[in-house]
Amino acid sequence: MKSKRTSLQDIADVVGMTKMTVSRYLKNPQLVAPSSRIQIENALNNMGYIPNRAPNILSKGKSYAIGVLFPSISNHVFDEVLRGIESVTEPAGYQIMIAHYAYSPQLEEKRIASLLSFHVDGLILSESVHTQNTLRMIAGSGVPVTEIMDTRKPPIQQAVGFDNEEAAKQMTERMLSKGYQNITYIGAKGDVRDLARQQGYEIAVKKVGREPIIFRSPEITSMRLGSEILHNILAIRPKIDAAICTNDDVAIGMLLSCKKKGIRVPDDIAITGMHGHEMGQLTSPALATVITPRFKIGQVTAQQLIARINGATNSETHIDLGFEIYEGESM
Amino acid sequence: MKSKRTSLQDIADVVGMTKMTVSRYLKNPQLVAPSSRIQIENALNNMGYIPNRAPNILSKGKSYAIGVLFPSISNHVFDEVLRGIESVTEPAGYQIMIAHYAYSPQLEEKRIASLLSFHVDGLILSESVHTQNTLRMIAGSGVPVTEIMDTRKPPIQQAVGFDNEEAAKQMTERMLSKGYQNITYIGAKGDVRDLARQQGYEIAVKKVGREPIIFRSPEITSMRLGSEILHNILAIRPKIDAAICTNDDVAIGMLLSCKKKGIRVPDDIAITGMHGHEMGQLTSPALATVITPRFKIGQVTAQQLIARINGATNSETHIDLGFEIYEGESM
DNA sequence: TTGAAAGCGCTAACAG
DNA sequence: CTGTTAGCGCTTTCAA
Numbered sequence: 001m002k003s004k005r006t007s008l009q010d011i012a013d014v015v016g017m018t019k020m021t022v023s024r025y026l027k028n029p030q031l032v033a034p035s036s037r038i039q040i041e042n043a044l045n046n047m048g049y050i051p052n053r054a055p056n057i058l059s060k061g062k063s064y065a066i067g068v069l070f071p072s073i074s075n076h077v078f079d080e081v082l083r084g085i086e087s088v089t090e091p092a093g094y095q096i097m098i099a100h101y102a103y104s105p106q107l108e109e110k111r112i113a114s115l116l117s118f119h120v121d122g123l124i125l126s127e128s129v130h131t132q133n134t135l136r137m138i139a140g141s142g143v144p145v146t147e148i149m150d151t152r153k154p155p156i157q158q159a160v161g162f163d164n165e166e167a168a169k170q171m172t173e174r175m176l177s178k179g180y181q182n183i184t185y186i187g188a189k190g191d192v193r194d195l196a197r198q199q200g201y202e203i204a205v206k207k208v209g210r211e212p213i214i215f216r217s218p219e220i221t222s223m224r225l226g227s228e229i230l231h232n233i234l235a236i237r238p239k240i241d242a243a244i245c246t247n248d249d250v251a252i253g254m255l256l257s258c259k260k261k262g263i264r265v266p267d268d269i270a271i272t273g274m275h276g277h278e279m280g281q282l283t284s285p286a287l288a289t290v291i292t293p294r295f296k297i298g299q300v301t302a303q304q305l306i307a308r309i310n311g312a313t314n315s316e317t318h319i320d321l322g323f324e325i326y327e328g329e330s331m
Numbered sequence: 332m333k334s335k336r337t338s339l340q341d342i343a344d345v346v347g348m349t350k351m352t353v354s355r356y357l358k359n360p361q362l363v364a365p366s367s368r369i370q371i372e373n374a375l376n377n378m379g380y381i382p383n384r385a386p387n388i389l390s391k392g393k394s395y396a397i398g399v400l401f402p403s404i405s406n407h408v409f410d411e412v413l414r415g416i417e418s419v420t421e422p423a424g425y426q427i428m429i430a431h432y433a434y435s436p437q438l439e440e441k442r443i444a445s446l447l448s449f450h451v452d453g454l455i456l457s458e459s460v461h462t463q464n465t466l467r468m469i470a471g472s473g474v475p476v477t478e479i480m481d482t483r484k485p486p487i488q489q490a491v492g493f494d495n496e497e498a499a500k501q502m503t504e505r506m507l508s509k510g511y512q513n514i515t516y517i518g519a520k521g522d523v524r525d526l527a528r529q530q531g532y533e534i535a536v537k538k539v540g541r542e543p544i545i546f547r548s549p550e551i552t553s554m555r556l557g558s559e560i561l562h563n564i565l566a567i568r569p570k571i572d573a574a575i576c577t578n579d580d581v582a583i584g585m586l587l588s589c590k591k592k593g594i595r596v597p598d599d600i601a602i603t604g605m606h607g608h609e610m611g612q613l614t615s616p617a618l619a620t621v622i623t624p625r626f627k628i629g630q631v632t633a634q635q636l637i638a639r640i641n642g643a644t645n646s647e648t649h650i651d652l653g654f655e656i657y658e659g660e661s662m
Numbered sequence: 663t664t665g666a667a668a669g670c671g672c673t674a675a676c677a678g
Numbered sequence: 679c680t681g682t683t684a685g686c687g688c689t690t691t692c693a694a
Contacts, residue, residue, distance in 0.1 A: 048471020140379020
C-alpha cells in the first residue's frame with residue numbers, strides 16, 4: 001500500500017530494457033520487437049502501470065482535460081448540459097473536470113484557478129459575470145473559454161445558449177393572452193440569467209400597462225424554496241392569479257404545495273416554470289414551462305471549444321439555440 | 332489569445348531577477364527584499380500568472396486532488412454526499428475532481444484510469460464492484476481508496492456508509508406491521524446496493540411466510556421510471572397494496588402517477604422510498620422513506636481519506652453510519 | 663537576499 | 679529495433 005506508483009522505469013528494469021522501449025510499446029507496439037512485446041506486456045499487466053500525464057502536460061502544455069464549472073450540481077438544469085458535453089468530449093478523447101461554485105464569483109475564481117493550475121486545455125463556464133481576477137487569469141492562461149446558457153451579455157470569448165429575457169417575455173405574454181391579471185415573477189438567488197428573465201417578464205407586463213410584482217428570495221432555487229414562497233405569497237398577496245417562476249424546481253415546489261393546501265392549479269393560480277425537466281410532466285397538472293435546448297447547448301459548446309483548442313479562430317461569439325414554450329396544464 | 336501561458340520565468344524576465352526569487356515571493360514574501368517585492372507583485376498582477384501544478388506533481392508525486400466517482404450526477408442521492416466531502420476537502424486544501432460512469436464498471440475503469448493519470452492523491456468510489464483492471468490499477472497506484480454508501484461487501488481498503496440490506500429489511504417489517512399483505516419490491520438498473528435492498532426485503536417477507544414479489548427495470552432510476560412501473564404493476568398485479576422502492580426518485584414517480592390516476596396513497600397502495608430527499612416531503616402524502624446519513628458519509632469519508640493520504644494506517648475497514656425509518660404519510 | 667544546479671517522468675529527436 | 683540526450687516548470691538544496 002505504501003509503495004510508490006509504478007513508473008515506466010520500473011517496468012523497464014523488470015524486463016531489462018530502457019524506458020524508451022516500453023514507452024514505444026505503449027504508443028505503438030509495432031515499433032518494438034515481437035519478443036520484447038511479450039515481456040513488456042506481461043510486466044505491464046502484473047505491475048498495474050498507470051501512465052502519468054504530468055510530464056506531458058509539462059513538456060507539451062496540453063492536458064486533454066476540459067474544465068466545466070456549474071453553479072451547483074444539485075441544479076438539474078445542468079444534467080442534460082453535461083450529457084451534451086460528454087457526447088462530444090468522450091469520443092474526442094478529452095477528460096472533463098467538473099467543479100461547482102455555489103453561485104459565488106469568488107468561489108468561481110478559486111475553482112478556475114485550481115482548474116487552470118491543472119492545466120486544463122479549455123473552460124466551460126455557466127456564468128457571465130466574473131471577478132477581475134478571473135478575467136485576468138483567463139487572459140493569462142491563454143485557454144479558450146465558452147460561457148453557456150445565456151446569449152445576452154458580451155461574452156469573454158464565446159457564448160452558447162438562448163435568450164433568457166426573450167424566453168420569459170414570451171412566456172409572460174402567453175400568460176397574459178390567457179387572461180391572467182396579476183402575474184408575479186418568482187426569482188431566487190439571482191444569477192444574471194434569473195435577472196434577465198425577470199426583465200423579460202417586466203417588459204411584457206409593462207407593455208400591457210401593468211405593474212410588475214416581484215418575489216425574490218436570496219436562497220438557491222429548490223423545490224422547497226418554491227413551497228415556502230407560495231406560503232409567503234398567499235399571506236401577502238392573495239389576489240395573485242399566476243406565477244412565472246425562475247425555473248422548474250421552484251415551480252414544482254409551488255405546485256406541489258398548492259395541491260397540499262387544496263389550491264387549484266391553474267384555476268386558483270397558474271404556475272409556469274423554465275427549462276422543461278421531465279419531472280414537470282409527472283405532476284398533475286403537467287407544468288407549463290419553457291423547453292430549453294440543454295443537451296444541444298452542451299454539445300455545441302464542446303464542439304466549439306475543442307475546435308478552438310485545436311486552433312480554430314473563426315468561431316461565432318454568440319450562438320443562440322432557441323427555446324420553445326410548452327403550455328402543459330398548469331396555465 | 333494564442334500566447335502561451337505565463338510562467339515564472341516570464342515574470343522573472345520582466346522584473347530582471349531569476350525565477351527562484353519570484354518563486355520565493357510566492358511562497359513567502361518575507362524572503363525577498365522589499366524593493367523586489369513591489370516589482371514582483373506588479374508584474375504578477377499585470378500578467379495573470381497561474382501556478383502550474385504539473386512540476387510539483389512530477390517532483391513530489393502529490394497533487395492535492397481527490398478523485399470522486401459517482402454513478403450519475405443526476406442521482407440526487409449524491410448531492411449531499413458531495414457537500415459532505417467538500418466540507419472537509421475545502422478547508423484542507425484539496426481539490427476534488429468529480430467524474431461519473433453511468434453505473435458501468437467499464438466506464439468506471441476508464442474514469443479511474445483518467446483520474447489516476449492526473450495523479451490524484453486518493454479516490455472515493457460509489458461502487459463496491461469493480462473490474463479486475465480497476466483493482467490492479469488501484470493497487471499499482473498506491474493511492475488510498477474509500478468506497479461509500481454500503482458497508483456489506485468487503486471493501487478494497489475501506490467502506491463508509493450504512494447497511495442497505497438491513498435498511499430495506501426494517502422498512503419492509505414496518506410495512507408488514509402496518510398490515511400490508513402484498514408488498515412488492517421495485518428495483519431498477521441494479522447496482523449492488525439495490526440488490527442488497529431487495530435481499531433485505533426478501534428476508535423480511537419470507538420470515539412471515541410470504542412470497543417476494545419483485546419488479547425490476549433495467550433502466551436507471553428516475554421519477555419517470557417510477558411512473559412507468561406503476562402502470563405496469565397495475566396492469567399485471569392489481570392486488571398489490573404496497574410498494575417498497577429502491578429509492579425516492581422511483582417512489583415519487585409512482586406517487587405522482589397514482590395521484591394523476593386517482594389512486595389513493597396509502598389507502599389503495601402504500602409507497603415507500605429510500606434516502607429521504609427533501610422533495611419527498613413536498614408531496615402529499617409525504618413520502619415514507621429511509622433517511623440515510625449522506626452528508627455525514629461524505630464528511631467521514633473525506634476525513635478518513637485525507638488522514639490516510641497523510642500516512643494514517645490505523646483506519647477501520649467498515650464505518651457504518653446508520654439510518655432512520657421515516658413513516659411520512661404514504662404508508 | 664539572491665542565484666545555480668539538479669531532478670521529478672515522460673517523449674521527441676537523433677543516433678547507432 | 680533500441681538506446682541516449684535534452685527539456686517541459688518548478689522547488690529543493692547548496693553556494694555566494
